[in-house]
Amino acid sequence: MTTKNAELHTIDAVILWVDGNDENHQAKMLPYLKDKTKINSEKFKTRFNQVNEIKFTIDSILKFAPYVDNIHIITDNQTPDFLKNKQQDSYNKVSIVDHKIIFKGLEEYLPTFNCRPIESCLYRIPNLAEHFIYFNDDFFLINDTKPSDFFKNGLPILRGKWLEFDENIFYKKFKKPRFGHKKIQQKAAKLIGFNKYYNFRHTPHPLRKSTFEKYFKVNEDVLIENIKHKFRNKNQFTPQGLANHIEIKNKTCYFKEDLQLMYFRSYNKPLLWYKYKLNIAGKRKLFLGLQNLDRSPPNILNYIINWLENKMS
Numbered sequence: 001m002t003t004k005n006a007e008l009h010t011i012d013a014v015i016l017w018v019d020g021n022d023e024n025h026q027a028k029m030l031p032y033l034k035d036k037t038k039i040n041s042e043k044f045k046t047r048f049n050q051v052n053e054i055k056f057t058i059d060s061i062l063k064f065a066p067y068v069d070n071i072h073i074i075t076d077n078q079t080p081d082f083l084k085n086k087q088q089d090s091y092n093k094v095s096i097v098d099h100k101i102i103f104k105g106l107e108e109y110l111p112t113f114n115c116r117p118i119e120s121c122l123y124r125i126p127n128l129a130e131h132f133i134y135f136n137d138d139f140f141l142i143n144d145t146k147p148s149d150f151f152k153n154g155l156p157i158l159r160g161k162w163l164e165f166d167e168n169i170f171y172k173k174f175k176k177p178r179f180g181h182k183k184i185q186q187k188a189a190k191l192i193g194f195n196k197y198y199n200f201r202h203t204p205h206p207l208r209k210s211t212f213e214k215y216f217k218v219n220e221d222v223l224i225e226n227i228k229h230k231f232r233n234k235n236q237f238t239p240q241g242l243a244n245h246i247e248i249k250n251k252t253c254y255f256k257e258d259l260q261l262m263y264f265r266s267y268n269k270p271l272l273w274y275k276y277k278l279n280i281a282g283k284r285k286l287f288l289g290l291q292n293l294d295r296s297p298p299n300i301l302n303y304i305i306n307w308l309e310n311k312m313s
Contacts, residue, residue: 009154010069011147012129013061014122016115017054017137019078028076029113032230051294051301054137055082058094059312064141068133072097072125074118076111097125109227116184117227119239123212134205134240140288141204142262142311149260149286150206157254158244159261160200165189168196183234188241191222192249197241202289203261205240208247212239215246263289267296274300278307 019025054073061068071094073080079096102121103110109117115136122134131151150157165186182199189197216223226236247253262277262285282288293301 009131010129011067011150012070012072012132013065013068013135014072014074014125014128014132015054015057015135015137016074016118017078017080018076019080022078025076025078028111032111032113051305052080052082053140053290053293054080056308056312057135057137057140058091060141061135062091062093063312064143065133065145067147068093069129070095070127072128074099074102074122074125101126103227106224106227109224112227112230114229114231114233114236116232116236116238117229120216120223120226122207122239123209123216128209130209132207132209134207136202136289138290138293139202139204140290140308141286142282142288143286145286150204152254155252155254156206156208156244156247157256158198158200158206158247159203159256159259160198160244161257162196163199164196181238184236184238185241187235187237188239189245191237191242192245194245194249198244198248200240200244201259201261202263202291203259203287207240207243211243211246211252215242260286261289262287263291264293265289265291267293267300271300271303274303278304 058071058073061071073083073094074097076099083091083094083096099110099112099118100107102118102124103112104124106121112118119134122128122132131154133150163182166183185199186197226239229236244253262282264274264277267274278288290304293304296304
Protein backbone atom coordinates (compact mmCIF):
# COMPACT_ATOMS: atom_id res chain seq x y z
CA MET A 1 0.00 0.00 0.00
CA THR A 2 1.37 3.39 -0.92
CA THR A 3 1.14 6.40 1.36
CA LYS A 4 -0.65 8.51 -1.23
CA ASN A 5 -4.32 9.32 -1.22
CA ALA A 6 -5.63 7.45 1.79
CA GLU A 7 -9.08 8.41 0.59
CA LEU A 8 -8.62 5.82 -2.18
CA HIS A 9 -7.88 3.11 0.37
CA THR A 10 -10.00 1.33 2.93
CA ILE A 11 -10.62 3.20 6.16
CA ASP A 12 -12.04 1.31 9.14
CA ALA A 13 -13.48 2.57 12.41
CA VAL A 14 -12.79 1.04 15.83
CA ILE A 15 -14.86 1.65 18.97
CA LEU A 16 -14.30 0.48 22.55
CA TRP A 17 -17.47 -0.37 24.44
CA VAL A 18 -18.48 -1.81 27.79
CA ASP A 19 -21.81 -2.12 29.52
CA GLY A 20 -20.89 -1.42 33.12
CA ASN A 21 -24.45 -2.18 34.23
CA ASP A 22 -24.08 -5.81 33.17
CA GLU A 23 -24.11 -7.98 36.30
CA ASN A 24 -21.78 -10.53 34.66
CA HIS A 25 -19.27 -7.78 33.95
CA GLN A 26 -19.46 -6.55 37.54
CA ALA A 27 -19.02 -10.09 38.88
CA LYS A 28 -15.96 -10.55 36.67
CA MET A 29 -14.45 -7.30 37.95
CA LEU A 30 -15.13 -7.76 41.67
CA PRO A 31 -12.33 -10.28 42.49
CA TYR A 32 -9.72 -7.83 41.19
CA LEU A 33 -10.85 -4.85 43.28
CA LYS A 34 -8.92 -4.33 46.50
CA ASP A 35 -11.72 -2.09 47.78
CA LYS A 36 -14.94 -3.95 46.95
CA THR A 37 -17.09 -0.91 47.81
CA LYS A 38 -15.43 1.04 44.99
CA ILE A 39 -17.64 -0.66 42.41
CA ASN A 40 -20.60 1.37 43.72
CA SER A 41 -18.90 4.78 43.72
CA GLU A 42 -20.11 7.28 41.10
CA LYS A 43 -16.59 8.33 40.13
CA PHE A 44 -15.58 4.73 39.48
CA LYS A 45 -18.80 3.61 37.79
CA THR A 46 -18.92 6.45 35.28
CA ARG A 47 -15.95 4.93 33.41
CA PHE A 48 -18.04 1.84 32.69
CA ASN A 49 -21.64 3.06 32.68
CA GLN A 50 -23.41 3.89 29.44
CA VAL A 51 -26.70 5.31 28.23
CA ASN A 52 -26.65 3.66 24.80
CA GLU A 53 -24.17 6.20 23.38
CA ILE A 54 -22.65 3.44 21.26
CA LYS A 55 -25.68 3.37 18.96
CA PHE A 56 -25.32 7.08 18.25
CA THR A 57 -21.58 6.71 17.67
CA ILE A 58 -22.21 4.00 15.06
CA ASP A 59 -25.15 5.82 13.49
CA SER A 60 -23.04 8.97 13.22
CA ILE A 61 -20.31 7.08 11.36
CA LEU A 62 -22.82 5.47 9.00
CA LYS A 63 -24.44 8.82 8.24
CA PHE A 64 -21.53 11.26 8.24
CA ALA A 65 -18.65 8.99 7.16
CA PRO A 66 -20.18 6.56 4.62
CA TYR A 67 -16.69 5.89 3.18
CA VAL A 68 -15.80 3.90 6.33
CA ASP A 69 -15.59 0.27 5.26
CA ASN A 70 -15.84 -1.69 8.52
CA ILE A 71 -16.83 -0.71 12.07
CA HIS A 72 -15.22 -2.90 14.74
CA ILE A 73 -16.67 -2.81 18.26
CA ILE A 74 -14.24 -4.12 20.88
CA THR A 75 -16.03 -5.72 23.85
CA ASP A 76 -15.63 -8.30 26.59
CA ASN A 77 -18.23 -10.93 25.80
CA GLN A 78 -20.95 -8.31 25.38
CA THR A 79 -23.14 -7.05 22.54
CA PRO A 80 -25.07 -3.75 22.51
CA ASP A 81 -28.81 -4.42 22.69
CA PHE A 82 -29.61 -2.71 19.40
CA LEU A 83 -27.26 -5.09 17.57
CA LYS A 84 -28.61 -8.31 19.04
CA ASN A 85 -31.44 -8.39 16.51
CA LYS A 86 -29.88 -6.10 13.96
CA GLN A 87 -31.32 -5.75 10.52
CA GLN A 88 -28.70 -6.93 8.07
CA ASP A 89 -29.01 -3.90 5.83
CA SER A 90 -28.77 -1.35 8.63
CA TYR A 91 -25.62 -2.48 10.40
CA ASN A 92 -23.90 -4.84 8.00
CA LYS A 93 -20.65 -2.90 8.39
CA VAL A 94 -20.56 -3.56 12.13
CA SER A 95 -18.78 -6.49 13.78
CA ILE A 96 -18.11 -7.43 17.41
CA VAL A 97 -14.50 -8.24 18.29
CA ASP A 98 -13.95 -9.85 21.68
CA HIS A 99 -11.00 -9.02 23.93
CA LYS A 100 -9.79 -12.61 23.51
CA ILE A 101 -9.26 -11.98 19.80
CA ILE A 102 -7.00 -8.96 20.15
CA PHE A 103 -5.20 -10.45 23.18
CA LYS A 104 -4.48 -13.73 21.38
CA GLY A 105 -1.20 -15.02 22.78
CA LEU A 106 -1.51 -12.50 25.61
CA GLU A 107 -4.51 -14.05 27.35
CA GLU A 108 -2.73 -14.03 30.72
CA TYR A 109 -3.44 -10.29 30.91
CA LEU A 110 -7.20 -10.80 30.68
CA PRO A 111 -9.65 -9.85 31.94
CA THR A 112 -8.90 -6.16 31.83
CA PHE A 113 -11.08 -3.26 32.97
CA ASN A 114 -8.73 -0.61 31.63
CA CYS A 115 -8.99 1.07 28.24
CA ARG A 116 -5.23 1.50 27.84
CA PRO A 117 -4.36 -2.20 27.44
CA ILE A 118 -7.25 -2.58 25.00
CA GLU A 119 -6.14 0.48 23.01
CA SER A 120 -2.61 -0.96 22.96
CA CYS A 121 -3.96 -4.05 21.17
CA LEU A 122 -6.33 -2.44 18.66
CA TYR A 123 -3.84 -3.00 15.86
CA ARG A 124 -4.24 -6.77 16.41
CA ILE A 125 -7.84 -6.81 15.14
CA PRO A 126 -7.94 -9.42 12.35
CA ASN A 127 -8.08 -7.87 8.87
CA LEU A 128 -8.02 -4.33 10.26
CA ALA A 129 -7.38 -1.74 7.55
CA GLU A 130 -4.03 0.04 7.53
CA HIS A 131 -5.89 3.34 7.99
CA PHE A 132 -8.39 3.38 10.81
CA ILE A 133 -10.17 5.90 13.00
CA TYR A 134 -10.44 5.18 16.70
CA PHE A 135 -13.57 6.35 18.53
CA ASN A 136 -14.51 6.17 22.18
CA ASP A 137 -18.19 5.40 22.58
CA ASP A 138 -18.78 9.00 23.65
CA PHE A 139 -17.38 10.43 20.38
CA PHE A 140 -19.79 11.38 17.61
CA LEU A 141 -19.65 12.83 14.12
CA ILE A 142 -22.23 15.60 13.77
CA ASN A 143 -21.72 16.83 10.20
CA ASP A 144 -20.55 15.40 6.90
CA THR A 145 -16.89 14.38 6.89
CA LYS A 146 -14.44 13.37 4.16
CA PRO A 147 -11.50 10.94 4.28
CA SER A 148 -9.26 14.01 4.00
CA ASP A 149 -10.53 15.18 7.40
CA PHE A 150 -8.53 12.28 8.88
CA PHE A 151 -5.80 11.34 6.41
CA LYS A 152 -3.82 13.37 3.88
CA ASN A 153 -1.61 11.59 1.34
CA GLY A 154 -2.11 8.46 3.40
CA LEU A 155 -0.84 10.07 6.60
CA PRO A 156 -2.84 10.89 9.75
CA ILE A 157 -3.98 14.43 10.54
CA LEU A 158 -3.27 15.31 14.17
CA ARG A 159 -5.39 17.85 16.04
CA GLY A 160 -3.85 19.40 19.16
CA LYS A 161 -1.06 21.65 20.35
CA TRP A 162 2.44 21.45 21.84
CA LEU A 163 2.76 21.75 25.62
CA GLU A 164 5.59 21.56 28.14
CA PHE A 165 5.93 18.60 30.47
CA ASP A 166 4.42 19.28 33.90
CA GLU A 167 7.81 19.07 35.61
CA ASN A 168 9.05 21.91 33.39
CA ILE A 169 6.22 24.26 34.38
CA PHE A 170 7.21 26.20 37.49
CA TYR A 171 3.87 26.46 39.29
CA LYS A 172 3.06 22.77 38.75
CA LYS A 173 6.14 21.77 40.74
CA PHE A 174 4.25 22.79 43.88
CA LYS A 175 0.99 21.02 43.06
CA LYS A 176 0.01 17.44 43.80
CA PRO A 177 0.76 15.34 40.69
CA ARG A 178 -2.23 14.29 38.61
CA PHE A 179 -2.21 11.19 36.46
CA GLY A 180 -4.93 11.98 33.96
CA HIS A 181 -5.21 12.45 30.22
CA LYS A 182 -2.29 14.88 29.87
CA LYS A 183 0.07 12.85 32.03
CA ILE A 184 -0.33 9.67 30.01
CA GLN A 185 0.36 11.65 26.83
CA GLN A 186 3.55 12.99 28.41
CA LYS A 187 4.66 9.42 29.15
CA ALA A 188 4.06 8.48 25.52
CA ALA A 189 6.11 11.44 24.31
CA LYS A 190 9.00 10.55 26.62
CA LEU A 191 9.04 6.99 25.31
CA ILE A 192 9.70 8.37 21.82
CA GLY A 193 12.37 10.80 23.06
CA PHE A 194 10.57 14.15 23.09
CA ASN A 195 11.21 16.91 25.65
CA LYS A 196 7.67 18.31 25.25
CA TYR A 197 4.47 16.72 24.07
CA TYR A 198 1.76 17.12 21.45
CA ASN A 199 -1.45 17.24 23.46
CA PHE A 200 -4.42 15.76 21.62
CA ARG A 201 -8.03 16.32 22.61
CA HIS A 202 -11.14 14.16 22.61
CA THR A 203 -11.65 13.88 18.87
CA PRO A 204 -11.72 10.72 16.75
CA HIS A 205 -8.12 9.59 16.21
CA PRO A 206 -6.78 8.67 12.75
CA LEU A 207 -4.19 5.91 13.20
CA ARG A 208 -2.11 3.54 11.08
CA LYS A 209 -1.87 -0.14 11.93
CA SER A 210 1.72 -0.40 10.71
CA THR A 211 2.85 2.31 13.15
CA PHE A 212 1.91 0.07 16.08
CA GLU A 213 3.14 -3.11 14.42
CA LYS A 214 6.62 -1.75 13.74
CA TYR A 215 7.06 -0.20 17.17
CA PHE A 216 5.78 -3.08 19.30
CA LYS A 217 7.68 -5.64 17.21
CA VAL A 218 10.95 -4.22 18.56
CA ASN A 219 9.54 -2.95 21.88
CA GLU A 220 7.45 -5.86 23.12
CA ASP A 221 8.44 -5.05 26.70
CA VAL A 222 6.75 -1.66 26.35
CA LEU A 223 3.56 -3.34 25.15
CA ILE A 224 3.57 -5.84 28.03
CA GLU A 225 4.16 -3.11 30.60
CA ASN A 226 1.14 -1.21 29.32
CA ILE A 227 -1.30 -4.13 29.13
CA LYS A 228 -0.57 -5.84 32.44
CA HIS A 229 -2.64 -3.48 34.62
CA LYS A 230 -6.26 -4.52 35.28
CA PHE A 231 -7.19 -0.93 36.14
CA ARG A 232 -5.69 2.43 35.27
CA ASN A 233 -2.16 2.86 36.57
CA LYS A 234 0.05 5.94 36.79
CA ASN A 235 2.85 4.14 34.93
CA GLN A 236 0.79 3.67 31.77
CA PHE A 237 0.87 5.71 28.56
CA THR A 238 -1.85 6.38 26.02
CA PRO A 239 -1.32 4.33 22.84
CA GLN A 240 -2.85 7.08 20.68
CA GLY A 241 -0.27 9.48 22.07
CA LEU A 242 2.47 6.94 21.37
CA ALA A 243 1.38 6.60 17.74
CA ASN A 244 1.09 10.38 17.35
CA HIS A 245 4.62 10.99 18.60
CA ILE A 246 6.02 8.23 16.42
CA GLU A 247 4.38 9.85 13.40
CA ILE A 248 5.70 13.26 14.44
CA LYS A 249 9.23 11.92 14.90
CA ASN A 250 9.12 10.23 11.49
CA LYS A 251 7.52 13.29 9.84
CA THR A 252 4.67 11.08 8.68
CA CYS A 253 1.70 13.20 9.73
CA TYR A 254 0.03 16.55 9.24
CA PHE A 255 -1.11 19.06 11.85
CA LYS A 256 -4.44 20.85 12.07
CA GLU A 257 -4.95 23.60 14.63
CA ASP A 258 -8.75 23.69 14.35
CA LEU A 259 -10.05 20.83 16.49
CA GLN A 260 -13.50 21.13 14.85
CA LEU A 261 -14.75 19.85 18.20
CA MET A 262 -17.59 20.56 20.60
CA TYR A 263 -16.94 18.88 23.92
CA PHE A 264 -19.02 18.60 27.11
CA ARG A 265 -17.67 17.02 30.26
CA SER A 266 -19.99 18.61 32.82
CA TYR A 267 -23.70 19.31 32.69
CA ASN A 268 -24.28 21.99 35.31
CA LYS A 269 -25.21 24.85 32.96
CA PRO A 270 -28.80 25.82 32.08
CA LEU A 271 -30.53 23.72 29.43
CA LEU A 272 -30.66 26.76 27.12
CA TRP A 273 -26.85 26.79 26.96
CA TYR A 274 -26.76 23.20 25.62
CA LYS A 275 -29.49 24.01 23.12
CA TYR A 276 -27.45 26.91 21.78
CA LYS A 277 -24.25 24.88 21.62
CA LEU A 278 -25.82 21.91 19.83
CA ASN A 279 -28.06 23.78 17.41
CA ILE A 280 -26.07 26.93 16.63
CA ALA A 281 -22.40 26.51 17.48
CA GLY A 282 -22.49 22.85 16.45
CA LYS A 283 -23.19 23.73 12.82
CA ARG A 284 -19.51 24.66 12.44
CA LYS A 285 -18.12 21.51 14.06
CA LEU A 286 -17.43 17.98 12.87
CA PHE A 287 -17.06 16.24 16.22
CA LEU A 288 -18.99 16.04 19.47
CA GLY A 289 -17.64 14.58 22.71
CA LEU A 290 -19.99 13.83 25.61
CA GLN A 291 -17.97 12.71 28.59
CA ASN A 292 -19.84 11.34 31.64
CA LEU A 293 -23.21 11.78 29.98
CA ASP A 294 -24.65 9.25 32.43
CA ARG A 295 -24.08 11.80 35.20
CA SER A 296 -26.05 14.64 33.61
CA PRO A 297 -29.37 15.87 35.08
CA PRO A 298 -32.45 14.11 33.62
CA ASN A 299 -33.74 17.13 31.70
CA ILE A 300 -30.39 17.73 30.00
CA LEU A 301 -29.82 14.01 29.39
CA ASN A 302 -33.24 13.66 27.76
CA TYR A 303 -32.66 16.69 25.56
CA ILE A 304 -29.25 15.52 24.38
CA ILE A 305 -30.47 11.97 23.70
CA ASN A 306 -33.40 13.33 21.66
CA TRP A 307 -31.06 15.67 19.82
CA LEU A 308 -28.76 12.77 18.93
CA GLU A 309 -31.69 10.66 17.76
CA ASN A 310 -32.87 13.43 15.45
CA LYS A 311 -29.36 14.21 14.24
CA MET A 312 -28.57 10.62 13.29
CA SER A 313 -31.94 9.78 11.75
